[in-house]
Amino acid sequence: MTWTVAVAGATGYAGGEVLRLLAAHPELRIGALTAASSAGSRLGDHHPHLLSLADRIVQPTEAEVLAENDVVVLALPHGASGAITAALEKLGSADGPTPVLIDCGADHRLTSQQAWETFYGSDYAGAWTYGMPELLHAGETCARAQRTELAATRRIAVPGCNVTAVTLALQPGIAAGLIAASRLTAVLAVGYSGAGKALKPHLTAAEALGSAQPYAVGGTHRHIPEIIQNLEMAGAAAGSTHLSFTPVLVPMSRGILATVTAPMTSALREAVDPDAMLRAAWEDAYGAAGRGESLIHLLPEGTWPTTGPVLGSGTATVQVAIDRGADAVVAMCAIDNLGKGTASAAVQSLNLALGLEENTAITTQGVAP
Numbered sequence: 001m002t003w004t005v006a007v008a009g010a011t012g013y014a015g016g017e018v019l020r021l022l023a024a025h026p027e028l029r030i031g032a033l034t035a036a037s038s039a040g041s042r043l044g045d046h047h048p049h050l051l052s053l054a055d056r057i058v059q060p061t062e063a064e065v066l067a068e069n070d071v072v073v074l075a076l077p078h079g080a081s082g083a084i085t086a087a088l089e090k091l092g093s094a095d096g097p098t099p100v101l102i103d104c105g106a107d108h109r110l111t112s113q114q115a116w117e118t119f120y121g122s123d124y125a126g127a128w129t130y131g132m133p134e135l136l137h138a139g140e141t142c143a144r145a146q147r148t149e150l151a152a153t154r155r156i157a158v159p160g161c162n163v164t165a166v167t168l169a170l171q172p173g174i175a176a177g178l179i180a181a182s183r184l185t186a187v188l189a190v191g192y193s194g195a196g197k198a199l200k201p202h203l204t205a206a207e208a209l210g211s212a213q214p215y216a217v218g219g220t221h222r223h224i225p226e227i228i229q230n231l232e233m234a235g236a237a238a239g240s241t242h243l244s245f246t247p248v249l250v251p252m253s254r255g256i257l258a259t260v261t262a263p264m265t266s267a268l269r270e271a272v273d274p275d276a277m278l279r280a281a282w283e284d285a286y287g288a289a290g291r292g293e294s295l296i297h298l299l300p301e302g303t304w305p306t307t308g309p310v311l312g313s314g315t316a317t318v319q320v321a322i323d324r325g326a327d328a329v330v331a332m333c334a335i336d337n338l339g340k341g342t343a344s345a346a347v348q349s350l351n352l353a354l355g356l357e358e359n360t361a362i363t364t365q366g367v368a369p
Contacts, residue, residue, distance in 0.1 A: 002027060002028065003028050003070040003354060004030075004031035004068075005022055005031055005069060005071040005072070005350075006065070006066045006071070006072045006073070006099070007019055007033055007072075007073045008035075008061045008072060008073070008074050008075065008076055008084065009035060009061070009075035009077075009080075010034060010046075011038045011043070011046035012075055012196065012197055013197060014075040014104050014338065014343060015035075015073075015104075017338040017339065017342060017343035018073050018343040019043075019047070019050055020049075021343055021362065022347070022361070023050065023052055023053065025361035026360070026361070027354070027356055028361075030053065031068070031069040031070075032066060032068065033057075033058050033059065034060060034065055035058045035059075035060075038058055039058050039059060039060040041058050042054065042055060043056045043058055046058075061076075063084060063090075063091055064091065066084070067091045067092070067099065069099055070100065071102065072099045073104065073346060073350075074101065074102065074103045074104060074105060076103075076104075076105050077196075078106035078120060078222075079105075079122050080105065081103045081105045081107040081108065082107045085101060085103070085108075085125065088101065098154075100154045100156075101128075101154065101155050101156070102156045102158060102346050102350055103156070104158045104342055104343075106222065106226075107157075108125055108127055108157035109127070109128075109158075109159065109226050109229075110127060110225055110226060110229065112225065115225035115229075116225075119222045119224070128155035128156055129149050129150055129153035129155060130149075130157055130159065130230075131158040131345050131346065131348075132146060132164065132230070133146055133348055133349060133358065134286075134293055135230060135233060135234070136171050136172070136174075136233070136234040136235075138175070138234065139235070140175065141284040142284065143293075147352060150349050150353055151353065153353055154353065156346070156353060158342060158346045159226065159341075159345060160223045161190075161194055161256060161337040161338075162221070162223045162256060162341075163226045163227050164316070164335060164341050165188060165256045165257075165333045165334075165341065166186050166188070166223075166227050166245075166258050167227060168296060168333045168335075169258050169259075169260045169320075169332055169333035170184070170260050170331050171231065171234040171285065172281045172285035172286070173262065173281055173329060173331065174231050174236050175234045176281035176284070177235070177265055178267060178268040178277065178329070179262040179264060179268070180262065180264070180265050181231055181240050181241040181262070182242055183242055183262070184242065184243045184244065184260060185243075185244045185260065185261045185262075186227075186243060186245045186246070186258060187246050187247075187248065187258075187259050188245075188246070188248065188257065188258045189212075189250045189256065190247045190249055190250065190337065191249075191250070191252040191253050191254040191256065191307070192208055192251070192254075193254045193337060193338055194256070208251050209251050210251065211251065212248050212249065212250050214248045215247060216247060217246055221247060224243055224245050254307075254337055254338050254339075255308075255310070255311055255334070255336055256333075256335050256336075257305060257306070257307050257334050258332065258333045258334075259330065259331075259332050260331045260332070261326065261328045261329070262328060263327065264322070264329055268322075275321075278322060278329065283298060286318065295315050295316065295340065295344070296315070296316045296317075297316070297317045298319070299317055299319045303319065304319050304332060305317040305318060305332045305333060306334055307336070308369070309334075310334050310336050312339060312363060312366055312367040313339050313364055314336075314340050314343075314344025314345075314348065314359075314363055315335075315339075315366070316333055316334065316340050317333070318331070318332065319331070319332050344363070347360075347361055
């Protein structure tokens, strides 16, 4: 069986990366390509690297256009997906089942209406099944429950890119009870594509090249409640997680390097061999090299994640170590913000929802140099 997939927001960075993966998918056919202000233009005007789709004309993002497809990927800014979803649901109730919906924006990630209203300040659209197959649930040492949920859903909320990096870096230690969630500090180096395509003065080359720019400092970043939600899913006690989160734009087009520090628990501090215990928790969650999670690679001891090797791929590299002087654990993760951070997660989750092999069409090889 072949499914048709429409992409709303097809001219943006996330939409373009989704299309790059879909173009190589053996079981999916690309359907409608839609956008707002760029409707009527050639897709090649926005994504000249997508040669096979370059002459496709971008249509307006209208529910009637999207509803003709089996799957709809919403690569839209937060706040835009909810209205489209409601219109699709209304059409579906009258004309048959609605398409499988995948939201790459933030509208359906948070399970707490209060958290949504606090950080986003708009109407809450409700939570969908969370599109991170590797998310640990409390009591798990390797991820099974989230995959089961994704295999049974028709509504998927793709995680935030920064959220993915911090969650994958830290969750094995939370699940194993080796790190405390009470005082977490995360600093992320983020490529400029993470800020989108909007033409803003601080995103121009003159401002970006040779400069690092922190943003959303002081507990204001909208990914904070989503990270806390994930860590509580992995086993942190409700209300116990306190996170200082600081992203920094650095002069690279794509990629995220997350460095997270967390206090050790007494179980780790008093272990006979704390280093071995810590690494074992990450190996249990992700597998040693060549085994376990195929898209998450725990690097050999002493090797640290860098963004270069994961560019263009759907993989994540992680590492963990004890900083005895700080009585803390340091966990790191590198991903491509458009790959594992967005489009690859969308396709991976869609594969599960359609009953396909999970990694179909996901690129595992990076680009070098």
